Amino acid sequence: MNRDKVIKSLVYTLLFYLVAVFVVFPIGNTIWRSLQYDGSGFSFHWYVHFFSTPTNLMALRNTITVGIFTVAACLVVGVSMAFYTSYFKTPFQRLTHMVMLSAVMLPGVMIVIAFIQLYAEMGIINHLLQTAFHLVNPPLRFSGFWGILFVHSFTQYIYFYINTKIAIAFIDYSLVESARNLGASRWQVFKDVLLPHLAPALVTSALMTFATGVSSFSAPYLIGRGYRMMSTQILHSKMNNQMSMAAAQVTLLMVLVFMTMGLYSYYNHQSFQSRTTKTKKFRRVRVRHPVARGTMHLVAGIITALIMVPIVGVMILSFADSSRWMTEIIPSEFGLQNYRRILAQPRVLDPIINSLKMSLQAGLMATAIGAVSAFLVLRNKGMVSRWLHFLVLLPMAIPASTLGVNMILAFNRRQWFLFNQSLIGTYWILPITYVLAGITIASKSIYSAFENFNREYEQASRNLGATRTQTFIHVFMPMVSAGIISAFSLVVMRSLGEYTISALLYGVHNRPVSIAMVNALHDYDIGISMAYGGIVIFIGMVILGVITLLDPNYK
Amino acid sequence: MILFDHITKSFDNKPILNDIELAIEQGELFTFLGPSGCGKTTLLRILAGLESPDQGRVWVDGHDITSIPPEKREISMVFQHYALFPNMNVEKNVAYGLKVRRISRDVIMERTKSLLNLVGMTGFEKRDISQLSGGEQQRIALVRALAVSPKVLLLDEPLSNLDANMRDRMRREIRALQKEVGITTIFVTHDQQEAMTMSDRIAVFHQGRLVQAGHPMHIYNEPVNEFVARFIGESNLVSCQVFPEWFSGVKEMKACIRPNALHIGGRGQVEAQIKVVEFTGSTVMYDCISRQQTIKVSVEHIQGMKPRETGEKVWLSVKDGAVHGLQVNS
Numbered sequence: 093m094n095r096d097k098v099i100k101s102l103v104y105t106l107l108f109y110l111v112a113v114f115v116v117f118p119i120g121n122t123i124w125r126s127l128q129y130d131g132s133g134f135s136f137h138w139y140v141h142f143f144s145t146p147t148n149l150m151a152l153r154n155t156i157t158v159g160i161f162t163v164a165a166c167l168v169v170g171v172s173m174a175f176y177t178s179y180f181k182t183p184f185q186r187l188t189h190m191v192m193l194s195a196v197m198l199p200g201v202m203i204v205i206a207f208i209q210l211y212a213e214m215g216i217i218n219h220l221l222q223t224a225f226h227l228v229n230p231p232l233r234f235s236g237f238w239g240i241l242f243v244h245s246f247t248q249y250i251y252f253y254i255n256t257k258i259a260i261a262f263i264d265y266s267l268v269e270s271a272r273n274l275g276a277s278r279w280q281v282f283k284d285v286l287l288p289h290l291a292p293a294l295v296t297s298a299l300m301t302f303a304t305g306v307s308s309f310s311a312p313y314l315i316g317r318g319y320r321m322m323s324t325q326i327l328h329s330k331m332n333n334q335m336s337m338a339a340a341q342v343t344l345l346m347v348l349v350f351m352t353m354g355l356y357s358y359y360n361h362q363s364f365q366s367r368t369t370k371t372k373k374f375r376r377v378r379v380r381h382p383v384a385r386g387t388m389h390l391v392a393g394i395i396t397a398l399i400m401v402p403i404v405g406v407m408i409l410s411f412a413d414s415s416r417w418m419t420e421i422i423p424s425e426f427g428l429q430n431y432r433r434i435l436a437q438p439r440v441l442d443p444i445i446n447s448l449k450m451s452l453q454a455g456l457m458a459t460a461i462g463a464v465s466a467f468l469v470l471r472n473k474g475m476v477s478r479w480l481h482f483l484v485l486l487p488m489a490i491p492a493s494t495l496g497v498n499m500i501l502a503f504n505r506r507q508w509f510l511f512n513q514s515l516i517g518t519y520w521i522l523p524i525t526y527v528l529a530g531i532t533i534a535s536k537s538i539y540s541a542f543e544n545f546n547r548e549y550e551q552a553s554r555n556l557g558a559t560r561t562q563t564f565i566h567v568f569m570p571m572v573s574a575g576i577i578s579a580f581s582l583v584v585m586r587s588l589g590e591y592t593i594s595a596l597l598y599g600v601h602n603r604p605v606s607i608a609m610v611n612a613l614h615d616y617d618i619g620i621s622m623a624y625g626g627i628v629i630f631i632g633m634v635i636l637g638v639i640t641l642l643d644p645n646y647k
Numbered sequence: 648m649i650l651f652d653h654i655t656k657s658f659d660n661k662p663i664l665n666d667i668e669l670a671i672e673q674g675e676l677f678t679f680l681g682p683s684g685c686g687k688t689t690l691l692r693i694l695a696g697l698e699s700p701d702q703g704r705v706w707v708d709g710h711d712i713t714s715i716p717p718e719k720r721e722i723s724m725v726f727q728h729y730a731l732f733p734n735m736n737v738e739k740n741v742a743y744g745l746k747v748r749r750i751s752r753d754v755i756m757e758r759t760k761s762l763l764n765l766v767g768m769t770g771f772e773k774r775d776i777s778q779l780s781g782g783e784q785q786r787i788a789l790v791r792a793l794a795v796s797p798k799v800l801l802l803d804e805p806l807s808n809l810d811a812n813m814r815d816r817m818r819r820e821i822r823a824l825q826k827e828v829g830i831t832t833i834f835v836t837h838d839q840q841e842a843m844t845m846s847d848r849i850a851v852f853h854q855g856r857l858v859q860a861g862h863p864m865h866i867y868n869e870p871v872n873e874f875v876a877r878f879i880g881e882s883n884l885v886s887c888q889v890f891p892e893w894f895s896g897v898k899e900m901k902a903c904i905r906p907n908a909l910h911i912g913g914r915g916q917v918e919a920q921i922k923v924v925e926f927t928g929s930t931v932m933y934d935c936i937s938r939q940q941t942i943k944v945s946v947e948h949i950q951g952m953k954p955r956e957t958g959e960k961v962w963l964s965v966k967d968g969a970v971h972g973l974q975v976n977s
Binding site for chain 1: 728791795
């Protein structure tokens with residue numbers, strides 16, 4: 093065996109070891125635990141118990157209801173805004189696009205907290221409306237099902253937005269022209285040409301949004317007020333130390349999401365095929381009718397404002413003097429005191445340092461694994477590579493709450509394949525789980541960059557006398573670095589404000605900023621909570637800038 | 648001299664090259680000609696070291712280079728889509744081969760400048776690749792390959808992305824440059840006109856086999872089989888029964904007669920009826936029907952002369968020595 097083959101075999105072995113230990117084993121272990129009862133061997137006891145408990149059934153029903161309504165709401169928000177920024181000729185498209193992308197960058201928990209500060213019973217906007225209209229009770233009821241749906245509508249629209257935007261960019265304009273030439277009206281062109289073209293993107297977006305909607309944790313946990321969903325039931329079972337019940341709930345949620353993701357990969361393939369026939373670039377449409385144009389700008393303005401308000405709210409409130417603010421509707425004193433407190437007290441600063449450290453580590457690990465596996469999968473088309481590709485993308489189908497429970501059940505005892513170590517309670521459990529949560533997005537971004545790299549450049553370089561190393565440094569890396577940086581940034585950002593996994597797995601060694609933010613909110617230390625949010629927003633904006641510059645999918 | 652010594656290559660059990668044996672002389676402009684999928688590019692890539700043969704050896708100047716990695720072969724290639732590095736500007740692309748050889752900066756600068764001057768692209772040094780037209784990219788790809796002073800230059804259908812006028816111009820430029828530099832050059836194309844106008848010698852490939860090699864005129868005038876006769880220029884392949892007085896008794900032969908070797912009008916040998924008339928500018932092309940066979944006749948167009956009409960009955964005759972016999976199914 094030559095040197096290259098030995099290195100390749102070693103890399104494959106290491107990658108398969110990592111996915112076997114951290115992806116396959118935790119899933120298998122959870123399913124196995126859910127099928128065990130009181131040491132009596134194989135049993136469906138926990139499933140029978142689940143389906144005979146009304147609260148569990150209600151949680152399952154609520155979860156599916158939230159999933160369906162989330163899809164409908166996000167379809168309206170995402171698709172209308174994709175059309176606004178890509179299909180129609182409109183002003184400030186780049187700026188509006190950046191606002192729309194903020195949902196990718198900002199942690200869900202932070203937006204939920206911001207919504208609470210603004211729209212909850214004691215929230216600023218509710219207070220203002222109550223005062224302005226002299227109402228007895230606050231007008232907005234920002235909790236339960238409608239609260240969750242409101243948050244989801246303005247945080248989970250991203251799949252609809254991005255996929256519709258890409259599909260619009262790939263519309264073959266000659267099809268539109270030929271339809272018009274054959275006598276089709278604008279409506280017929282939309283119905284017969286545009287809609288069939290957009291359909292695969294809409295179906296895949298609906299499935300992805302459904303998967304994220306049913307997996308959502310921070311919104312139902314923080315504003316659900318008794319509205320039970322599967323993710324909160326899982327946490328409830330964990331808190332009550334009913335880990336076998338949690339395992340059954342996790343398995344059911346995984347089945348629901350796996351089925352959705354199975355459909356997703358089927359339709360995604362179709363969507364990809366329909367994108368490969370681009371011939372003439374799409375031309376933006378000008379809305380001539382003044383009423384229609386005004387309505388369009390108004391709707392887009394409202395949606396953009398609703399997305400912007402929590403971000404701006406967090407930024408402003410992070411400068412508010414929280415000691416005075418409790419007695420006022422709107423804070424009147426502003427300063428840097430919250431940020432000073434964070435910087436002055438190591439106990440308050442630690443969560444930020446922890447989160448930065450862990451998210452950078454997770455970013456590096458996920459990018460390295462994503463890059464190596466993408467390289468192997470693209471260069472070797474055999475069965476082994478296809479399995480590796482499948483296993484690396486598998487975590488995409490595992491909701492964060494499920495991932496957390498899987499990790500607890502798998503690593504709360506010493507395991508021989510981890511050199512007789514237990515991970516729960518250690519610092520590393522969070523970075524490793526962040527890697528699992530981010531590996532799919534990293535792999536996809538890097539895979540796409542590598543796939544677009546034309547191998548003729550590499551051959552041309554070798555042909556001109558460059559060695560493999562010189563080719564890698566001078567030709568390959570500069571051309572794929574955008575995808576790698578984008579993958580790294582996305583994982584860092586997602587890990588930086590991650591809440592669900594953190595809530596299940598954090599310990600004294602690694603308390604992250606998202607937990608500190610929620611804890612500060614519960615302690616009515618709202619200024620600190622918002623200042624944490626302000627720091628995360630600042631980092632998020634920097635990363636958003638980097639990604640929109642580099643990654644064609646976000647441009 | 649380059650020698651392909653019984654080269655065989657398959658991809659996924661599909662044979663691509665079958666026992667190719669071919670010698671190319673020093674300083675020649677040699678063309679691999681054939682339809683898509685005939686194996687010509689694979690043979691070129693084997694010479695560049697980008698593919699390995701399943702069997703056979705490749706020799707350059709008496710050295711077996713079969714196992715030498717591409718970067719050590721001193722053979723430069725111009726790729727079909729040029730493969731100019733988009734992350735480097737014009738100057739850096741041209742200098743790349745010299746830079747990876749750790750040549751001094753001054754020498755690189757000087758060589759880059761003189762090469763850009765050679766192809767009339769002085770002043771383009773700092774341009775991005777995306778700012779260049781197809782023809783400009785083609786020239787940069789060519790001088791990038793020449794910058795490292797290779798022993799052999801390989802051109803893989805470099806003109807296929809250019810429009811007709813630019814292709815014609817670049818064809819002449821490449822030929823002139825090759826003569827000026829005196830480098831052994833192998834050119835791959837599926838365009839027989841391109842091959843005929845540029846090459847010292849041509850090798851015609853079909854289904855992974857080398858069918859015929861030789862001077863362009865020799866291949867045109869004396870094709871070895873029906874495939875070459877049809878692929879190189881227009882031809883009438885007429886069964887012997889049609890002209891029994893020429894090939895009496897040799898019934899398995901076909902006659903290859905080029906359209907310009909037929910004379911139309913007067914009292915000829917075969918009576919035919921004109922079915923299609925095509926005016927191409929310098930010639931008028933007639934499709935004539937005689938005994939259920941279509942015969943193409945090309946007649947020089949003289950200004951002021953009216954072409955014959957469709958449906959007109961005419962006599963055809965063959966110019967002396969213009970018939971070439973072919974083996975059927977060879």
